[in-house]
Amino acid sequence: MGYKDTDVVTMAHGSGGESMQRLIGEMYANAFPKLQKDTDAACLPNIGEMAFTTDSFVVDPIFFPGGDIGSLAVHGTVNDIAMMGARPKFMSVAFIIEEGFPLKDLNTIVHSMADAAKKSNIQIVTGDTKVVGRGQGNGIYINTSAVGNLMIHDCNQPQYVDVGDKIIVSGDIGRHGMAIMSVRNGLELDPPILSDSAPLNAMVLSILNDDVYPSCMRDATRGGVAAVLNEIARTAQVHIRIEEEKVPVDENVRGLAEILGLDPLHIANEGRFVLFVKAEDALRTVKILQTFEGGEKAAIIGEVAGKNKNGLVTAKTLLGSEKPIHMPAGEILPRIC
Amino acid sequence: MKYVTEFRDKEVAEGVILEINKVVAEIKKNPRIKLPIRLMEICGGQTHSILQYGIHSALPKEVEFVHGPGCPVCVTPIETINLALELAKQPNVIFTSFGDMLRVPGSDENMFEAKAKGADIRWVYAPSEAVEIAKQNPDKEVVFFAIGFETTTWPITEALCIAERDSVKNFSILPTMVRVPPALEVILSDPECIIDGILAAGHVCTIMGTEEYEPLVEKYNVPIVVTGFQPIDILTGVLLALLQIEEGRSDVENAYGWVANSAGSTVAKSLINKFFKIVDRKWRGIGLIPNSGFGLRDEYLKYDAEIKWKNIHARKEPEPNKYCGLVLTGKIKPTECPFYKKECSQEHPIGALMVSSEGACAAYFLYNKDTGESK
Missing domain, CATH: 3.30.1330.10 (PurM-like, N-terminal domain)
Incomplete structure (x- = not known):
């Protein structure tokens, strides 16, 4: 032109x-x-x-x-x-x-x-x-x-999430937010962290074609995976328990998040989603997701552990205790030192 | 990840916890030692690690953490925040700050609100970025909100070095930097002090060295162990402090030897000394502490925003509540504050301790499950 x-x-x-x-x-x-x-x-x-x-x-x-x-x-x-x-x-x-x-x-x-x-x-x-x-x-x-x-109904509404459902993320998390933040703040990285921005419809079509019907699925954009889990826990009135070490995070993303004092669970994605599926479908779903570009690191990160009136999301810590995973509050601020 | 993963290794952590249990078993046999043992971790970064990794619940019940004042955002008094807001609202001023500071409430508003109303407020990662902004905006006055402990003071000197080298005249700082040892002395000299050992902040010692603490150990007869921030760093600090208590010793020991040493960084210290002198400083919840801050030396007062805008005065108001101070000095736990998780939350913080990523209240809010109780 x-x-x-x-x-x-x-x-x-x-x-x-x-x-x-x-x-x-x-x-x-x-x-x-x-x-x-x-x-x-x-x-x-x-x-x-x-x-x-x-x-x-x-x-x-x-x-x-x-x-x-x-x-x-x-x-x-x-x-x-x-x-x-x-x-x-x-x-x-x-x-x-x-x-x-x-x-x-x-x-x-x-x-x-x-x-x-x-x-x-x-x-x-x-x-x-x-x-x-x-x-x-x-x-x-x-x-x-x-x-x-x-193609199906009711796969975006938290109320169908039930105790025992497994929670899957469709790939490694935190890339988009870290890509934006690294550019915005002149933190030139070599190699740069690339945004995960990508369409998810082919992945969804593929799992539906394999007769996996998620209880709920949401893309983990602003507020990251933590926001999605909290929204669903509150509406479905359940306790969601994840294991942090199972959450897939790229080494460079983890490093930058560590430097900035941010939790990858709170960082935005633009090509990743969270699915709640029946336990018997979980492994099959992960295998399907892993065949897609961007889905290589798809993983089961936790499960719906029980009912909880107020909705609760927790993660197992290194030493075996449990900590809550909150909805991010306000603007995500880097720490001072 | 190098330098991170190995300090979060589960098996090593469990090994150190086993050793801690052995020492505590010995301590319990000694009637001379009063239980529980209370260890104060100085730095808010350590407080966050302790709660984030559940270190407090992994230790025997005879060992308690008391959370110290090592959060620069938290100790900055409200009148300084009011002054910063006044400066930020001056026409022709670009006000720069670390991100944490922007949500701390002043008397009427916080910096985000002032920004929404038109003030040009920008957050930076390094003080030197503020000088770059000044160079790019020669028609504006750029002010940097210079908060921090010794650790952050030296990057502030970097900004001043650049400003001096490049003759940047439209750059200034609002100096509010503070020093750890005088605050520690205030806490230790309190007749009601219940602290049996100190886990000193490793980053501060990386700059200043561990030797600053020798006089405190001698005067107050309390073990001080320089401690890092990862779970295994902290557990090692706890173990060394408990060993001293068991053996009846009070020494300065270094559990952060892979980073800090006794002399600190001579380069950083000489830069701090070049630009700054030791001054008295007011702390939130504690009041004026002699010799507890850094202020610009007379020959560098041209970089002092308070001098540049000497007609602007902050509204002097009493602290909005007394509880922030009580938490800062380890006298109460965040959960004992009547506002905690009620009027004061991460979404609507009343006190700075709920805002900062190093604040004790934020650590409890973020990481304490269900009861909100910590031992």
């Missing part, structure tokens, strides 16, 4: 005139082949019972090791659909771009979205672009919404 470094987004790109038409006609239509660019809305075929979700992405930095705001915006929404036990089908994309944002970067982001959509087997069918004045945004924000057709 050959955007020059000096080319930037101007207010005209969001004004509905010629510049915007060119942006849509050249950049977007080229990247998103199923875009219904000539109509005010996309027409969709009847796909049966649907899941519908929306999410906004404001990540800073926009480009990070292992992804960018574009791929993240596709994966994040695809994963919310996948966690419902649905097959992602159609997606909308809305950009809010700050005046002066390099067109070259926009082009990179748009093509990164196209690649992510292709990998996720979802079609981007409609979209919108708004431009805000310089200083009124942080480069670019993206909203994506999506629909998918439901």
